[in-house]
Amino acid sequence: MASPVPLNLFPLLHAIGNTPAVCLTQDIPGDEPASLLLLGCGDVRHILFTSYMNSSSEPRSLDYTCCDSQPAVIARNVLLLTLVVDNNEGVDVSILWDIYYHLFVDDKSLSVLESQVNKLYRLSTSLRHWHKTKYGRFLRFCDSKTLALVRDVWYSYIHVSDKAAYTTSFRNAIQTCLDVKAVASGSGIDLSGVRSAAPNGVQALKDIPSLHARYWKNGTTSSGSKAANVHPNPTLAPLENGSSLLHYATDPLLGFHLVTAYTPVEPESPFYREQTAHANAQNAVETARLQFNTWCQAFKSDHKSVTVRFFAGEALTFCHTMQHLEATKETSANLFRSFYQFDIFSLDGEDYALNGVAPLAFDVIDTSNLIDFLGGINLFIATSPLLRKKASSTLYAESLVKYVPDVDVLLEDLFAGHFPTLSILLGVFPIQYWTNASAVANSEEQLMLDLHKSPTGHGLNTRNMYNRTLWKYQSPIWLDSPEGSSCPLIKFEPDNLALVLFGIYLKMFMNEDVKLILANPNREMIQRNSCIRYHRGSFARFLSFIKSRVIADWDRTISTLITLIEKDKILVVGQNFLHELYSQLHILGVYSDPAFAKELKYDRTTNDFRAWKKLPELVSITVEIPRAKLSIFTKIPRVKLGKPYMNGFVQSKQMVWQSLFAVVQLGFGRIIASGERSNDSFAVTIVEDHSGWKGKSPLIISFVVPSAILLAEPDSTTVGMSLYHTPTTALAFANTLGVELIVFASDLGNESSVYVSKQRPNNAVIPRISKPSSFGEEPEKIPASSYHVTLTAIIDVEKKIIDGFTAHIAFLAEEAKECLKRQNVIELRQISACSLCLIIERQSLEIVINFPAPVQRANKSRTIRIARTPPVAEIMITYIRFSWTIEGSQWHGTFHTLIPTDCLFWIPIV
Incomplete structure (x- = not known):
């Protein structure tokens, strides 16, 4: 597997989302078809809300590809979406809420659920059969195994051998959830739901915790008697042969925007409700129900322009297989589907056949909070090559981690190294970090933190802080530049590149640095070094990715790097993993240990x-x-x-x-x-x-x-x-x-x-991992021009990080050479945060140089070096340095002046 394998004895079922729904198309143009990849997709709240936000008389085509490691999650989602489309056949919309969210349901809800599941089970005998049904026209399965796994889940819903024992087992499971919560989160009042009432969360401080407790006590969101709700909801119950446990933080209300329960709403709004005699707490429930109904209606109205595809398995496996399919047209990369299955995954669905219609490049990639478990390096080398090469294409990453006062500590933990260096090497641009701005307020995170720190905060539980970050391509073609050039590949001196990669290696496996752990053996350090995101296979994949992203003498680079690793004394068990490192590098074609070539006797x-x-x-x-x-x-x-x-x-x-x-x-x-x-x-x-x-x-x-x-x-x-x-x-x-x-x-x-x-x-033969496509441009592949630009990284050898860049401009055309020889005025102008323009002879020649990060120039005499023979120019530049703190997940940096065109990079498209 592409990440370490945990002994997952008691997996948690993440059936219901715990963060407010977001519009997945808010950062891309609204008048174009879009393909969207949802990894760790969870429930369908984002899809439903996006349908509502895109409602129009002429809806655009939206093609979702949803990946989740748990077939039970996908089974629930398909069940709900088919019920939504069928609800003109007499299904009460309120029943859909009960089926999707309640732990216990009444007779009517159970009857509707079982009737629909029986229908789905009959229609899912094969992939070909399913795709010919009315549901299969817009609900597609990526492979036959996913359909089979989902069908097994549906079967479990309607075939219970002993209902009394099943009910007892379900109630015991609920108690176990509460026991796990007590250990994991403590007995304090949980405030994490307050973010769902943003930006008026302070009004929900009392209601949200009490509603959460009531949900787990009664098994419903209803305020009336629970006597009628006596049946365990099979979509939230552990499978008869499974060991999954519903996540202890499950709460139906957290996926909605509860602010309208606490803030006056205009009567013309679809979310306006007449005030009732209910207490505010129940108003929050009714608000969520109203939003759910409205979103479902929007999906039903536009479902003919929507396609939702499903895959059950590990996200990294899915992404690497799609990369492989795009590069080779082979539907399998010989990867196993998941940690605990010896099933070789193949995209055998008809949509992935030659000339198939399924997308392999995406306008939007949402990765949920997988970065917390998989790490930024694993996640981005798997996903970024799948991002469509457009300026608007966006990748989202969420993090739900314990409060960290210094954002650099958080980012270095998630990305295993110096964050600016990693983002430059990975080829993606962290918008909020580099622009020092966000279009979304997270004030509720600060509210929860302040309450927790208050004198009475010892009885409160904030558990985690929420960050949602967006990423785009480095230096997209957003500029009105003469050449319209993109950011070139970065050149490295091989020894310098080896040193940077070695620094990342040490950070990836810092949990093996015993001296570091023993130097500060507090609870936070112990927990931080017990969350393992990488193994040597991860590092090998990273090197394979980097090899295609840089210009360097690779043989010398990898030879120097291997020597550094072999001589390392910092990682206690580093030597024990050398043979695995050699194996994984050999598999990926990155490096072959000379011992492999020796004849064995x-x-x-x-x-x-x-x-x-x-x-x-x-x-x-x-x-x-x-x-x-x-x-x-x-x-x-x-x-x-x-x-x-x-x-x-x-x-x-x-x-x-x-x-x-x-x-x-x-x-x-x-x-x-x-x-x-x-x-x-x-x-x-x-x-x-x-x-x-x-x-x-x-x-x-x-x-x-x-x-x-x-x-x-x-x-x-x-x-x-x-x-x-x-x-x-x-x-x-x-x-x-x-x-x-x-x-x-x-x-x-x-x-x-x-x-x-x-x-x-x-x-299963040795996995075949195709090389990722390049993000930048190699000089020799750039169309004929009057000049060539090469970016060379400046390395801080002591810190093992990228410290800046040297742009080397070689003048090719005779006219350009003559301009330089005439010793006329040379001007260096900043035209965007990431771009400089070298102007020679009063705009007779303009050269745009794009950088992979925001740059700042010193005075011209220290920045530009000109050689007339041969005609070359060099610009030495550093990227913007920030001094970061984190307050309630808001990033506050030193002053950074943005050029107006830069703002278009991160403002949502309305």
Whole structure:
């Protein structure tokens, strides 16, 4: 997988969104069709609200692609959208609210739900059949497996073996949710819902917490008797064979704009309500219901111009597969669908076939708050190549994290390094950061923070702070420039680039810096270093991405970088992960360890993999872990387990050496081996047990290793599964599992537990990851011009960051050369935050230089260097420096003057 794999014993079902709905098209032109990618899509509030905001007599075409790791989320969404479209067939709209949001429903709601689900189940026998139905014309599935997974969820809604036991189990699950909440959030009053009443959240301080408590107590948002609502809502109940638990912060009201419940509204507004005898608290509920009904009606009216596509699986897998499809026309990159499935994902839906209509480039990409879990580097190398190359194209990233007083600390944590350097390398432009401005107020975040800090704030729980950031391409063609040039690729001296990349490497794995942790072992440091977002595979993908984004002697760069990593003494277990780093770099074609090219000498007369006619550089190890070994996790109370991450390992019995592998695949089931182990065609098939943690099957772990390490001491080598070292994992398991945190170990030659094969399980060949398309322009590919511009990065060697740029301008045309030779006046003018114009001989020659960040120039004598022979000019420039603090998620920087055209970059399009 593209990110570390957690032992997800008790996954949380994120069925209902916990932030107010946003219009997904607010930052793109309103008169053009748009394709939108929603990762970690959650519920449909953003889609419904966007439909309302785009309502018109001539609605534009909107094509959504929705990805969520939980099929149960997608099953709910398809159910609701089909009910919305069908509601002219006599369905009471209020019933849709109850079905989608209530924990318990009445007889009528359950009857409507079951009737609709039975219909959907009948229509979903195959992808081809579904796409021919009236629903399939606008609700599409990206692949057949997603449809099958969703259909299984629908089946669970209508086939309950023991309803009494089911109801008891559901009520127990609700109590477990409350127990988990008490441990995770404390017993204080939760104020996070106040942001849904912005900008008048202060009026909702009393109501929102009480409504949240009532919802979890009664299971509904209604104020009347709950006697009629006796049936568990199957769309929010744990699946019979699953272990998911409804997220403890679930609250139907948080996805709506509750300000109209506390602020006078004009009678002409569709959200005007007659004042009732209800208390303000219930007015908030009725306000949310009214908005839900209005948004649903808008979607129903315009649904013929809307397409919603669904994929169930990991977001990074989905994005990398779409990149691969765009580059190669192959529908599979040989990636597994999710952390706990040995299912090779393929975009086998007809819309992704050759000449298919599904978009592979998007005007809008919304990533929810995946950045909190996946990290900025993983997320942006997967998503940014999918952004359509237009000035208006926008990528959104949300963060819901604990309050951090210094925004640089937050950004360096999320992006594993110096934020300006990372944004420059990633090729995307963080609008609020660089413009020091936002069109959206987040004053409620400051309100919650102030209340928490007040003398009476000890009983309040703010839990997290909300930030929504938007990103666009670096230096888009927004300028009225003579050449209309975009930002060129950045040139680096190879040793300097290696140093910058090494600095990022150290930041990505700073949780392995024991000295850093022990220097300040407070609770915040422990929690921060226990959230793992990257493994060596992540770093390898990052290098593959960067390789296509820079101009440098790559062989020298990577050689220098590898030397720095091999000699590193800061990361305690860094040496243990070297073989994994070599493996992942080799897979991606970034670097091949010289050891891979060496001829290996070993005994070929054995009855195992050593007898293969051709031993590849990399092999797959699959290990079966007995169920009994998992009791260490299942016996720990749910609220105390935490989130341990899994490693595979290969080591000598005497622990003289050990290699760790965090790029692993997990799943439950049984292993079927085909062929002789000594035969090259030996393969491993896994018959999955979908009962997972509730079943009885062993856990299976698979990972790729260099074959050479298995030949070092084959008769005294052990392999198995261990936990990745973090402060919280060590505290929880070191006494039981030992310092190495080994869950299970077996001899390499143990044929009942260990399988070595050329391919990964289920004949999955080594993943094929296509190189991302370039963002900038290479000088030799720029159309013929009177000059060439090359940007070279200036590096702060001590800090290992990009400190500025040198723009080298080579004059090619004779006329341009003559202008320079005449020694006329040369002027440097700033025409936008990211662009300078070099004006020679009173505008007889104008050269626009675009930079990947806002720049500031010193006086001309220190900025410009001119050489007449050969005719070249160099402009040395630094980017704007800010001194940031964070207050209620508002970024306040030093003074930065914006040129008027820059403002168009971040103001929403009305």
